[in-house]
Amino acid sequence: xxxxxxxxxxxxxxxxxxxxxxxxxxxxxxxxxxxxxxxxxxxxxxxxxxxxxxxxxxxxxxxxxxxxxxxxxxxxxxxxxxxxxxxxxxxxxxxxxxxxxxxxxxxxxxxxxxxxxxxxxxxxxxxxxxxxxxxxxxxxxxxxxxxxxxxxxxxxxxxxxxxxxxxxxxxxxxxxxxxxxxxxxxxxxxxxxxxxxxxxxxxxxxxxxxxxxxxxxxxxxxxxxxxxxxxxxxxxxxxxxxxxxxxxxxxxxxxxxxxxxxxxxxxxxxxxxxxxxxxxxxxxxxxxxxxxxxxxxxxxxxxxxxxxxxxxxxxxxxxxxxxxxxxxxxxxxxxxxxxxxxxxxxxxxxxxxxxxxxxxxxxxxxxxxxxxxxxxxxxxxxxxxxxxxxxxxxxxxxxxxxxxxxxxxxxxxxxxxxxxxxxx
Amino acid sequence: xxxxxxxxxxxxxxxxxxxxxxxxxxxxxxxxxxxxxxxxxxxxxxxxxxxxxxxxxxxxxxxxxxxxxxxxxxxxxxxxxxxxxxxxxxxxxxxxxxxxxxxxxxxxxxxxxxxxxxxxxxxxxxxxxxxxxxxxxxxxxxxxxxxxxxxxxxxxxxxxxxxxxxxxxxxxxxxxxxxxxxxxxxxxxxxxxxxxxxxxxxxxxxxxxxxxxxxxxxxxxxxxxxxxxxxxxxxxxxxxxxxxxxxxxxxxxxxxxxxxxxxxxxxxxxxxxxxxxxxxxxxxxxxxxxxxxxxxxxxxxxxxxxxxxxxxxxxxxxxxxxxxxxxxxxxxxxxxxxxxxxxxxxxxxxxxxxxxxxxxxxxxxxxxxxxxxxxxxxxxxxxxxxxxxxxxxxxxxxxxxxxxxxxxxxxxxxxxxxxxxxxx
Numbered sequence: 124x125x126x127x128x129x130x131x132x133x134x135x136x137x138x139x140x141x142x143x144x145x146x147x148x149x150x151x152x153x154x155x156x157x158x159x160x161x162x163x164x165x166x167x168x169x170x171x172x173x174x175x176x177x178x179x180x181x182x183x184x185x186x187x188x189x190x191x192x193x194x195x196x197x198x199x200x201x202x203x204x205x206x207x208x209x210x211x212x213x214x215x216x217x218x219x220x221x222x223x224x225x226x227x228x229x230x231x232x233x234x235x236x237x238x239x240x241x242x243x244x245x246x247x248x249x250x251x252x253x254x255x256x257x258x259x260x261x262x263x264x265x266x267x268x269x270x271x272x273x274x275x276x277x278x279x280x281x282x283x284x285x286x287x288x289x290x291x292x293x294x295x296x297x298x299x300x301x302x303x304x305x306x307x308x309x310x311x312x313x314x315x316x317x318x319x320x321x322x323x324x325x326x327x328x329x330x331x332x333x334x335x336x337x338x339x340x341x342x343x344x345x346x347x348x349x350x351x352x353x354x355x356x357x358x359x360x361x362x363x364x365x366x367x368x369x370x371x372x373x374x375x376x377x378x379x380x381x382x383x384x385x386x387x388x389x390x391x392x393x394x395x396x397x398x399x400x401x402x403x404x405x406x407x408x409x410x411x412x413x414x415x416x417x418x419x420x421x422x423x424x425x426x427x428x429x430x431x432x433x434x435x436x437x438x439x440x441x442x443x444x445x446x447x448x449x450x451x452x453x454x455x456x457x458x459x460x461x462x463x464x465x466x467x468x469x470x471x472x473x474x475x476x477x478x479x480x481x482x483x484x485x486x487x488x489x490x491x492x493x494x495x496x497x498x499x500x501x502x503x504x505x506x507x508x509x510x511x512x513x514x515x516x517x518x519x520x521x522x523x524x525x526x527x528x529x530x531x532x533x534x535x536x537x538x539x540x541x542x543x544x545x546x547x
Numbered sequence: 548x549x550x551x552x553x554x555x556x557x558x559x560x561x562x563x564x565x566x567x568x569x570x571x572x573x574x575x576x577x578x579x580x581x582x583x584x585x586x587x588x589x590x591x592x593x594x595x596x597x598x599x600x601x602x603x604x605x606x607x608x609x610x611x612x613x614x615x616x617x618x619x620x621x622x623x624x625x626x627x628x629x630x631x632x633x634x635x636x637x638x639x640x641x642x643x644x645x646x647x648x649x650x651x652x653x654x655x656x657x658x659x660x661x662x663x664x665x666x667x668x669x670x671x672x673x674x675x676x677x678x679x680x681x682x683x684x685x686x687x688x689x690x691x692x693x694x695x696x697x698x699x700x701x702x703x704x705x706x707x708x709x710x711x712x713x714x715x716x717x718x719x720x721x722x723x724x725x726x727x728x729x730x731x732x733x734x735x736x737x738x739x740x741x742x743x744x745x746x747x748x749x750x751x752x753x754x755x756x757x758x759x760x761x762x763x764x765x766x767x768x769x770x771x772x773x774x775x776x777x778x779x780x781x782x783x784x785x786x787x788x789x790x791x792x793x794x795x796x797x798x799x800x801x802x803x804x805x806x807x808x809x810x811x812x813x814x815x816x817x818x819x820x821x822x823x824x825x826x827x828x829x830x831x832x833x834x835x836x837x838x839x840x841x842x843x844x845x846x847x848x849x850x851x852x853x854x855x856x857x858x859x860x861x862x863x864x865x866x867x868x869x870x871x872x873x874x875x876x877x878x879x880x881x882x883x884x885x886x887x888x889x890x891x892x893x894x895x896x897x898x899x900x901x902x903x904x905x906x907x908x909x910x911x912x913x914x915x916x917x918x919x920x921x922x923x924x925x926x927x928x929x930x931x932x933x934x935x936x937x938x939x940x941x942x943x944x945x946x947x948x949x950x951x952x953x954x955x956x957x958x959x960x961x962x963x964x965x966x967x968x969x970x971x
Binding site for chain 2: 221341364485487508528533
């Protein structure tokens with residue numbers, strides 16, 4: 124099928140999903156959860172074949188790990204689908220309603236965006252989450268996953284189609300495709316049919332999609348995230364948050380890459396470095412860090428901009444919250460940054476100054492995650508300032524219309540345009 | 548000054564405006580109102596010179612009319628500035644706050660977008676409104692008006708600079724420029740420094756800007772707007788709304804171009820056509836219209852897609868609200884459409900089915916206007932679904948950040964990454 128045909132089918136389907144009742148959309152999402160359960164063995168087998176093929180292509184071990192599905196991961200997706208089905212439907216919700224002095228009643232009503240194109244690397248769970256989020260928010264989805272998980276994605280695409288049709292919705296509401304790069308480029312020029320593009324993956328993929336797309340793109344390029352241990356931080360809490368932010372999932376975009384430490388904490392720096400070392404994390408440091416803990420290897424200017432996605436951390440000492448914020452705004456990627464402090468004023472200063480999608484106080488950067496934030500799941504994380512910022516859930520996949528109710532309201536004076544009103 | 552320099556200055560200024568106190572921003576806006584008052588004669592003289600030059604270039608009379616400022620129009624801008632200064636500041640406002648079961652407190656805080664580039668044709672009042680809206684929402688603005696009003700815009704740009712400096716804000720917070728088309732193209736490639744582009748003008752300008760821009764663009768191409776007289780409409784009210792929508796300002800984007808009339812109102816069609824004719828409006832009609840009022844000239848397929856911006860209306864008879872909505876969604880520009888009806892169910896059906904930025908019930912399309920809707924003024928009207936839809940005011944010129952407060956929250960089990968916690 125060519126790109127135009129895929130986009131047209133999606134647009135046709137989007138007219139149905141936009142008007143579909145909540146129950147019908149939830150039915151399809153829950154039916155998908157059921158199909159994941161009853162097809163677990165088939166999914167795992169398809170995933171196994173994808174992985175053995177990926178191995179032949181000498182993919183990095185850490186990448187192969189990201190591809191791997193397990194029974195536990197499939198069950199987690201089933202639970203995520205149930206959560207999404209249980210969330211309130213954003214479509215039709217009214218907000219910012221008011222009455223004007225002239226008697227007009229104005230409000231905004233949430234409507235779906237239309238057709239959403241997702242382009243992502245690896246990780247077949249995106250095929251499950253993104254389909255459900257797009258559908259529940261009344262949109263049609265075109266999902267183009269990485270070629271490394273083609274078999275698994277095609278299987279999941281078939282299950283989506285069955286689930287949609289079981290709920291009385293068009294099978295084309297969620298199209299899982301695995302065409303060529305040329306097909307992707309062709310899709311990116313269908314700005315009359317597709318309303319939003321969300322790329323998810325390495326910086327190379329995201330830049331290529333942004334460059335080629337004639338359709339609006341919402342994205343983040345990379346995640347150079349920080350934790351700042353403030354001078355009056357509870358150091359045990361600080362170390363725990365820093366380790367969680369770095370070590371729990373070093374490969375994800377919201378993992379910490381640089382730890383900023385207040386110079387007031389020089390005396391505790393040894394303990395901080397040791398904690399990382401004990402967890403198998405390689406530590407690089409600025410000059411001031413190395414003057415306190417001599418064995419730390421030097422960090423270069425490039426390190427402050429590097430997204431390691433690995434068990435490496437760079438440590439920099441800063442004078443205060445202001446310098447921390449300046450470092451973050453200059454070297455970071457406006458993604459997710461956290462301060463550990465007991466001082467409310469410093470917390471306020473940090474949240475005000477740091478220009479990032481997600482700013483945390485006394486919490487791990489791991490919490491920049493739609494599922495953890497009660498959004499059911501996330502379709503992506505935006506570091507753009509247009510439309511949506513941070514983890515994108517259901518509401519971020521909608522637009523709105525202004526609805527204005529009057530009782531014969533006109534703006535001009537009737538006689539001005541009705542010279543012979545008595546005869547009308 | 549070259550584009551890069553302009554953009555860099557704007558970005559520098561935006562750091563100050565983003566953090567500026569409400570009082571300081573309002574001070575600059577009110578100072579501008581004062582300067583408009585004390586420079587009224589100079590502004591009118593500059594406008595007069597712009598107009599006499601435009602006349603030499605054989606500009607259309609209707610266009611020349613749009614360029615013209617009067618003392619009354621300047622006073623209206625002064626009032627608009629006062630209104631904008633009196634509006635609540637969107638920056639720093641929190642919304643969608645909630646506490647999660649794990650104790651994390653999540654909320655969103657409004658932040659400015661950064662630097663906004665406006666590219667517009669004619670109408671010097673845009674230089675006043677847009678500067679004030681960008682500033683009040685904490686952004687820096689680059690305003691590039693039409694060359695036809697260059698003198699007047701340069702004068703207004705100087706007044707903005709003085710007003711900003713009087714309030715202790717950088718003069719570069721609002722830069723009014725009038726460089727070449729090449730400069731505009733260069734600005735449109737500064738996606739690292741400029742955050743949003745808003746083109747305002749004819750479809751040609753908007754398409755050219757959208758095509759060239761590497762920066763997100765919010766826009767509408769055209770305004771093919773409709774009024775639908777439903778079968779149970781109060782016909783007097785209907786005619787009044789239709790005339791107001793067509794005749795008050797035929798040259799604006801939210802003026803009605805096509806009137807849809809329910810076939811149930813055939814008996815009143817004669818009166819409708821007469822009302823338009825009495826106001827000097829040329830009437831074109833579909834076959835069914837012409838079978839009722841024979842003297843109406845035929846409308847072609849192209850008419851349904853035409854934005855006349857003139858005293859012309861095309862009339863089409865439709866069977867019901869469903870057919871009206873289908874016509875609007877197919878031929879319209881998703882801008883502003885109105886139904887006149889006494890039937891709540893038909894009103895609901897119309898607002899639900901019509902996929903437009905602004906949908907009205909029993910009110911003139913003239914009300915699609917930021918000033919009339921209590922937004923102080925509008926910087927433009929969006930028919931896009933991304934970010935903002937309809938008239939764009941202060942809130943639509945902001946983004947947000949997620950702020951999350953915890954008390955030492957980590958996601959993993961501490962022992963998992965702290966094998967020797969007792970020594971930390």
